[in-house]
Amino acid sequence: MSTLSLRLKKDLAHSLNCAALTPENLVGKSIPEIASLMLSDGRNQLRVDEVFEISGQPITNGLQTINFKDSSRKLDYLGAHITSGSLDITGDVGAYLGFNLNGGTIHCHGNTAAFAACNMAKGLLMIDGDTGEFLGGGSAGQRKGMRGGTVLVKGNAGDRAGDQMRRGLILIEGNAGDYCASRMIAGTIGVMGNVGIYAGFNMKHGTLLLLKKPALHATLQDCGMHTLPFLSLLYQSFSKLDSQFSGLHSQRVQRWVGDAACNGNGEILLISA
Amino acid sequence: MIINNIQIDDTFAEAFNMRATRVILTAQNLKWAYHAANAMTGFATSVIGCGVEAGIEGELGETETPDGRPGVSVLLFAMGSKVLMQQLETRMGQCVLTCPTAAAFAGINSEDQINLGKNLRFFGDGFQTSKLIADKRYWRVPVMDGEFLCEETTGMVRAIGGGNFLILATSQSLALAAAEVAVEAMKKIPNVIMPFPGGVVRSGSKVGSKYKTMFASTNDAFCPTLKGVTNSELSTEIESVMEIVIDGLSFEDIASAMRVGITAICQLGENSGVKRISAGNYGGKLGPHHFKLQEIMQAENV
Numbered sequence: 001m002s003t004l005s006l007r008l009k010k011d012l013a014h015s016l017n018c019a020a021l022t023p024e025n026l027v028g029k030s031i032p033e034i035a036s037l038m039l040s041d042g043r044n045q046l047r048v049d050e051v052f053e054i055s056g057q058p059i060t061n062g063l064q065t066i067n068f069k070d071s072s073r074k075l076d077y078l079g080a081h082i083t084s085g086s087l088d089i090t091g092d093v094g095a096y097l098g099f100n101l102n103g104g105t106i107h108c109h110g111n112t113a114a115f116a117a118c119n120m121a122k123g124l125l126m127i128d129g130d131t132g133e134f135l136g137g138g139s140a141g142q143r144k145g146m147r148g149g150t151v152l153v154k155g156n157a158g159d160r161a162g163d164q165m166r167r168g169l170i171l172i173e174g175n176a177g178d179y180c181a182s183r184m185i186a187g188t189i190g191v192m193g194n195v196g197i198y199a200g201f202n203m204k205h206g207t208l209l210l211l212k213k214p215a216l217h218a219t220l221q222d223c224g225m226h227t228l229p230f231l232s233l234l235y236q237s238f239s240k241l242d243s244q245f246s247g248l249h250s251q252r253v254q255r256w257v258g259d260a261a262c263n264g265n266g267e268i269l270l271i272s273a
Numbered sequence: 274m275i276i277n278n279i280q281i282d283d284t285f286a287e288a289f290n291m292r293a294t295r296v297i298l299t300a301q302n303l304k305w306a307y308h309a310a311n312a313m314t315g316f317a318t319s320v321i322g323c324g325v326e327a328g329i330e331g332e333l334g335e336t337e338t339p340d341g342r343p344g345v346s347v348l349l350f351a352m353g354s355k356v357l358m359q360q361l362e363t364r365m366g367q368c369v370l371t372c373p374t375a376a377a378f379a380g381i382n383s384e385d386q387i388n389l390g391k392n393l394r395f396f397g398d399g400f401q402t403s404k405l406i407a408d409k410r411y412w413r414v415p416v417m418d419g420e421f422l423c424e425e426t427t428g429m430v431r432a433i434g435g436g437n438f439l440i441l442a443t444s445q446s447l448a449l450a451a452a453e454v455a456v457e458a459m460k461k462i463p464n465v466i467m468p469f470p471g472g473v474v475r476s477g478s479k480v481g482s483k484y485k486t487m488f489a490s491t492n493d494a495f496c497p498t499l500k501g502v503t504n505s506e507l508s509t510e511i512e513s514v515m516e517i518v519i520d521g522l523s524f525e526d527i528a529s530a531m532r533v534g535i536t537a538i539c540q541l542g543e544n545s546g547v548k549r550i551s552a553g554n555y556g557g558k559l560g561p562h563h564f565k566l567q568e569i570m571q572a573e574n575v
Binding site: 167186187188205207226227228229230232233234236237265267 | 339340341342376399400402403404405406407411413419420422
């Protein structure tokens with residue numbers, strides 16, 4: 001049985017809210033029913049078959065996969081609210097990829113705009129390309145960002161990655177922008193490349209794991225070199241991921257604690273070879 | 274029943290329901306893992322006076338422990354969940370938190386969870402850090418040698434305590450030698466511990482006493498020096514009796530350990546000085562689990 005595929009067939013003038021196109025929402029719907037679903041671009045309602053070329057078999061259970069092909073940065077909220085099943089996306093996507101993700105898997109083979117994994121609570125989000133600002137952050141008005149799950153970015157991340165992150169794991173194989181782990185409450189962020197200025201700004205708890213020495217602001221305080229046994233457990237959890245992070249072994253780290261500006265007890269760990 | 278000229282009495286060991294947990298202790302090397310485990314399982318021979326019965330179940334290699342360091346697994350048994358929780362926290366705090374390089378992890382899965390490092394974390398005085406890794410919560414407590422790493426909880430399961438058998442021999446040294454052979458063989462069995470010193474107890478007890486304040490007293494029927502003055506179970510040639518007590522996670526685990534221990538003794542033959550194998554019970558009225566010696570030794574998978 002072939003997988004349900006939605007191929008973007010036109011250039012969109014405005015961003016389109018695609019939150020309705022999840023395996024759970026489409027369970028039991030025939031192809032004509034899927035085609036007639038309405039998607040909003042903020043002003044207009046568009047039928048799914050106006051935007052996408054639909055092929056493959058209908059979804060019969062929420063654990064199945066939907067393929068998005070030739071997607072563009074105009075497709076927002078892909079994979080929003082899903083608790084099971086998976087999305088496989090070829091091409092770039094817009095903002096809020098995996099919004100409120102609460103299970104299942106999303107694999108984006110391209111780049112994403114801002115707010116990927118916003119409010120995420122569970123599941124796995126993989127981005128092969130670059131991602132925008134506020135990766136794993138909270139939506140407007142929320143005082144907590146990502147609450148669980150795993151995000152793996154093979155490319156670079158924009159500013160404020162992990163802003164107000166409460167729990168979970170974000171791994172960035174490339175560079176991260178400014179204010180990485182800002183206002184972080186807990187959880188773990190790993191960055192293999194460079195991080196911009198003000199990493200760990202107003203960090204309360206949590207771990208920012210780095211492989212390259214950051215330029216830190218004054219309120220993150222150097223606690224020296226250490227061998228931390230918990231890293232072996234953390235590395236074991238990386239080992240099941242298709243990521244360069246699975247090759248980490250060294251438990252020898254330089255540790256900074258802060259942000260003292262908010263009486264924080266977060267840590268930045270620089271892995272020593 | 275007679276095996277290799279050693280008589281197996283037609284009697285049974287009487288055992289009780291208990292609550293148990295397993296903790297995996299790791300350290301920089303086995304030496305320090307054993308230091309932690311020996312401290313944690315010290316003064317834990319009998320629930321009568323120690324609150325908990327505990328022992329080292331076995332060694333674990335680097336590939337068998339959560340953090341990839343050498344370790345040992347420890348089993349703790351108590352008469353109730355409340356006591357087990359209290360004893361576990363006390364022993365973790367005084368014996369494992371204090372032991373250089375030691376870390377502690379849950380060793381058993383169960384719906385019932387009890388605190389392992391959940392309250393120990395407060396020793397960190399606000400500098401402690403939690404990490405949720407693969408759906409398990411760990412606590413990192415800063416200590417003077419670095420960090421004490423401990424899983425938040427461990428499982429608690431229903432178990433059985435008080436499986437036992439008695440070794441009746443012609444001298445004290447021969448009884449002890451046979452007991453040592455049995456314990457060495459039984460140590461290889463998983464899910465059981467022999468909580469007494471060296472796995473052997475010489476002061477088996479009966480319920481009650483002539484003194485009002487005592488609820489257990491010496492098992493005079495098996496005391497060789499009282500053969501003439503009490504209703505003795507001992508024949509004239511028996512000069513010493515040793516007991517091996519077994520706590521286990523299931524009936525089968527204890528039966529298996531008893532079978533292995535008795536078999537090891539019987540293989541020594543009559544020259545070992547062992548004349549009889551018997552067991553301690555209270556007439557079958559107190560403990561719901563009866564380990565019948567002859568049935569255990571007749572089992573096919575000896």
